Amino acid sequence: MLTERGHRLSVLAVDPSSCTSGGSLLGDKTRMIELSRDMNAYIRPSPTSGTLGGVTRTTNEAILLCEGGGYDIILIETVGVGQSEFAVADMVDMFVLLLPPAGGDELQGIKRGIIEMADLVVITKSDGDLVVPARRIQAEYVSALKLLRRRSGVWRPKVIRISARSGEGISEMWDAMREFQQVMLASGELTTKRQKQQRVWMWNLIQENILEHFKTQPGIREQIPLMERKVLSGALSPGLAADLLLKAFKSKP
Numbered sequence: 001m002l003t004e005r006g007h008r009l010s011v012l013a014v015d016p017s018s019c020t021s022g023g024s025l026l027g028d029k030t031r032m033i034e035l036s037r038d039m040n041a042y043i044r045p046s047p048t049s050g051t052l053g054g055v056t057r058t059t060n061e062a063i064l065l066c067e068g069g070g071y072d073i074i075l076i077e078t079v080g081v082g083q084s085e086f087a088v089a090d091m092v093d094m095f096v097l098l099l100p101p102a103g104g105d106e107l108q109g110i111k112r113g114i115i116e117m118a119d120l121v122v123i124t125k126s127d128g129d130l131v132v133p134a135r136r137i138q139a140e141y142v143s144a145l146k147l148l149r150r151r152s153g154v155w156r157p158k159v160i161r162i163s164a165r166s167g168e169g170i171s172e173m174w175d176a177m178r179e180f181q182q183v184m185l186a187s188g189e190l191t192t193k194r195q196k197q198q199r200v201w202m203w204n205l206i207q208e209n210i211l212e213h214f215k216t217q218p219g220i221r222e223q224i225p226l227m228e229r230k231v232l233s234g235a236l237s238p239g240l241a242a243d244l245l246l247k248a249f250k251s252k253p
Contacts, residue, residue, distance in 0.1 A: 001170055002073055003040040010071035011035070011043045012062055014078050042071060060091045060201050089117050090200045093190060094180055096120045099141075101134035115141075116148050119157055120176055126161035126168065134161050154187040155180055220249050 002009050011032065035041045044062065059076060066074050078088045089095045097118035115121070121141050126134035141159045150156065158176050162169035184190035214220060227245055230236040236244075 001167075001174070003035075003038050007040070007073050008071045009035075009038075009041045010066040010069075010074045011041065012059060012066070012074065012076045013043065013045045014059065014076065042066065042069075059088075063091060087204075090197050090204075093184070093193070094119045094177060096122055096177075098122050098124050099137065100124055101126060101130045101137050112148070115144065116151065119152070119155060119180055120173070121145070121157060121159040122169075122173060123159070123161045125163065125165075127163040127166050152184070152189060154183050154189060214245075214249055217249060217252060219252060220245060223248060 032043055036043055046059075046062075063074055063076070076088060076092060095117050097114060097120070099121065101123055123134045123138050123141075138159050138161055145157050145159065160169055160173055160176060162173055164170070181190070184193070215224065223245060227236065227241040231238050231241050
């Protein structure tokens with residue numbers, strides 16, 4: 001729909017890496033058959049490689065590259081719903097939570113924090129036999145959002161139903177996204193949000209690089225497996241093992 005309206009679209013799909021093999025499914029592109037043939041769309045699946053937050057370490061830089069390449073809309077699909085998902089909120093203008101209609105006790109199943117992060121809640125698969133459950137969940141989330149603390153002073157999160165199969169609600173979802181952009185730009189909140197995000201990512205990269213430097217430091221690198229074995233056997237507490245490694249690290253010239 002977006003490419004037909006003249007937009008250039010980039011989809012950065014983040015896939016979970018296996019903790020055992022380090023492999024990743026990277027199946028998102030194969031499911032986007034129509035979009036992958038569209039010359040105005042770019043799809044890039046990338047594994048998380050153990051990065052918490054549901055986004056790869058380089059997603060932030062990939063966004064900048066796509067913007068520089070002339071893509072005016074960038075969609076980032078993260079690993080899933082969970083507490084580590086918040087990292088994506090520090091790199092996007094709008095956080096959209098997608099929920100399927102049939103999932104038991106829906107409000108209990110979703111972490112409160114992730115709902116508080118959402119600028120838009122979208123109930124998917126609202127077609128056929130799932131229309132009634134989708135409407136029920138929509139009503140539940142409309143009520144739930146009234147009780148939660150709002151992140152923005154000018155935007156009230158909406159709850160809408162969509163169906164990829166029938167196309168229902170897709171245009172309305174995009175209209176809500178455009179409205180969000182206009183409201184946030186007019187108030188100055190979007191500019192402030194982006195500035196804060198840059199600071200967050202500076203510190204994220206510092207933390208990652210310091211940890212990598214720590215792990216590869218000569219003298220420390222050899223001690224890490226030994227300390228890990230002592231922690232596993234119960235000979236050392238995790239806190240004491242960490243203190244000993246940090247003490248050794250600080251004493252290095």
